[in-house]
Amino acid sequence: MTHPGPAGQGPGSDAAYVFAVCRDTRAVQTADLTGLPGMPGGGRVRLVASGALAAVVQTVPAADFTDEVWQTRLADRQEIERYARAHHEVVSAAAALGPAVPLPLATLYHDDERVRGVLDDEAARFHGALRRIAHHAEWGVKVYRSTAPPEPRVAAAPARPGPPAPGAGLAYLNRKRGVHDRREQSRAEALSVAESVDAELRGLAAASRRLRTHGAALAGEQRVHVLNATYLVAADRADALRRAVEALRERTDAQIELSGPWVPYSFVGEA
Incomplete structure (x- = not known):
C-alpha cells in the first residue's frame, strides 16, 4: 500500500488517516471504536468499508501531516512516541475484533473515497495478509x-635495571x-x-x-x-x-x- 501525504490540499483541509484494514464482519460493524482518541486533533475513529473489507480511519487536519511537520515530529522522541502509542492503541483495538492488517504510522489519503479505491485495488493483497495472520x-x-x-x-614484577x-x-x-x-x-x-x-x-x-x-x-x-x-x-x-x-x-x-x-x-x- 502506498502512503501518500495530503499534499496539494489547501489550508484547513482534512485527510483520512488509516490505522488498519480488517474484514467487514458483524463484529467489526457493531464495535464501538468512537471512544478511542486516535491521533491528536483528529475526529472520531470510524470505519470505511468497501466489498468485504473495512478500513479503520480517522479524519485529521492535513496540515498536521505535511512532510515538513512530520520530519520535525520525528526529531522529537517524546512527540513521535505519543503518535506511535496513539496509532498502536487503535490498531490493537481493531485486532481484538479479528485479524487486522496494521498500516504504517502516518498512512494518509485525501478522503474516504480514495480509501475505498485502495481497498478495492488492493483487495487480493489485503485478503492474503488477513489469511496469513488470522489466529x-x-x-x-x-x-x-x-x-x-x-x-x-x-x-x-618490581622494575629492575638492565635489559x-x-x-x-x-x-x-x-x-x-x-x-x-x-x-x-x-x-x-x-x-x-x-x-x-x-x-x-x-x-x-x-x-x-x-x-x-x-x-x-x-x-x-x-x-x-x-x-x-x-x-x-x-x-x-x-x-x-x-x-x-x-x-x-x-x-x-x-x-x-x-x-x-x-x-x-x-x-x-x-x-
Whole structure:
C-alpha cells in the first residue's frame, strides 16, 4: 500500500488517516471504536468499508501531516512516541475484533473515497495478509550472551635495571594472542547459540524474521546481543513457545527475552 501525504490540499483541509484494514464482519460493524482518541486533533475513529473489507480511519487536519511537520515530529522522541502509542492503541483495538492488517504510522489519503479505491485495488493483497495472520500473533525474542571475563591480571614484577628477561617479548605476544583467541571462541559460541535458538523457535512458528542486533550501548557492557528475531506463532502454540524458550534458557545458559503477543506488524507483507 502506498502512503501518500495530503499534499496539494489547501489550508484547513482534512485527510483520512488509516490505522488498519480488517474484514467487514458483524463484529467489526457493531464495535464501538468512537471512544478511542486516535491521533491528536483528529475526529472520531470510524470505519470505511468497501466489498468485504473495512478500513479503520480517522479524519485529521492535513496540515498536521505535511512532510515538513512530520520530519520535525520525528526529531522529537517524546512527540513521535505519543503518535506511535496513539496509532498502536487503535490498531490493537481493531485486532481484538479479528485479524487486522496494521498500516504504517502516518498512512494518509485525501478522503474516504480514495480509501475505498485502495481497498478495492488492493483487495487480493489485503485478503492474503488477513489469511496469513488470522489466529496468529507476533512474538519477539532477543538473545544475549555474557561477555568473556577479562584475563586475570598478574602483578607486575618490581622494575629492575638492565635489559628485559629473555623471552619477555614473546610471552607478552602470546598473552595478547590468547586474549584474542578467547574472544573469537566466545563470539563463535555466542553465534552458535543464536542459531540453535532461532532454529528451534522457527520450528514452532508459521514465519519468522531476523532483525538487526543492538550495539553494545543498548545491550550493556556485560553482555552481547546475538539474536533479535520475531516469530509469527499460532495462538494454540503460544504455550509451546513459552516452554521452548524456558528450556533453551536452561540448556544454553543464555539470557533469552521473550515479548508478546503483539499485533503481527512484521508479517503483513507489502500491505
